[in-house]
Amino acid sequence: MRWKRDSAAWEDEFRTFVAHSRPSLLRAATLLSAGNSHRAEDLVQTVLLRMYLNWRRIRAGTREQYARKILTNAHIDDRRRSHTRHEEAYAEPPDVAVVQPAPTDPDAAVFRALAELPPRMRATVILRHVLDVSVADTADALGCSEGNVKSQTAHGLDRLRAALSESSPDETRGPAVPTPTEARRNHT
Structure with a gap:
């Protein structure tokens, strides 16, 4: 009982x-x-x-x-x-190839930029800058060193910034990606 x-x-x-x-x-x-x-x-x-x-x-x-x-x-x-990388399930195969129109809203631009990052780098950037997790806790979650977290974060932010700057001006009005210097000031 x-x-x-x-x-x-x-x-x-x-x-x-x-x-x-x-x-x-x-x-x-x-x-x-x-x-x-x-x-x-x-x-x-x-x-x-x-x-x-x-x-x-x-x-x-x-x-x-x-x-x-x-x-x-x-x-x-x-x-x-x-x-998961190569196949998507559909109820019925389409008769004609469907080309997805490029979304123009800021979230779509950020999601496309995030999709270009490798999974661990994406996880590092999101844990550090979206969820505001400390470097030590991010390292623990990813099972890597704190230096690796800092490096992955810096490279990830650089790649996001580059991907978002290549987007059209309408798409980049969304959330700004901080420079590494701004990120260090905000999260140290």
Whole structure:
């Protein structure tokens, strides 16, 4: 009988965590997936499933950090699978090749620029500058050194800046990508 009470208590804690953290996880997953909302939902579900299965072992003070680490690893693992890079499922194949029109809104330009970054570099930039995670916590989430995080962040910001500056003027009115100097001032 005792395990049933304990089960209800931790499941209530988990539900509370999900209600509180899911929006920020979904936002981060959307950025990691370069705007692909379906892939972002899959990433968040992967995170929540893994956390649910290990909930009793996760310390209360580290749950957010644990979720970020799982999200980052799930993103990188998913990008390593060759089938996700080359095939997309459709209900019926189109009769004519469909050319997607280039979106003109700022979010689309940022998502396209993010999609050009390698998965680990994209994860580093998003953890550091969107989620405002420290260098040490980002290194822990990615399983690399702090110097690697700093290097990946600087290179990622340079590549984003270059990709966004090549976009048309209408597309670059969105969120500005800080220079490495501005980034250091804002996050050190």
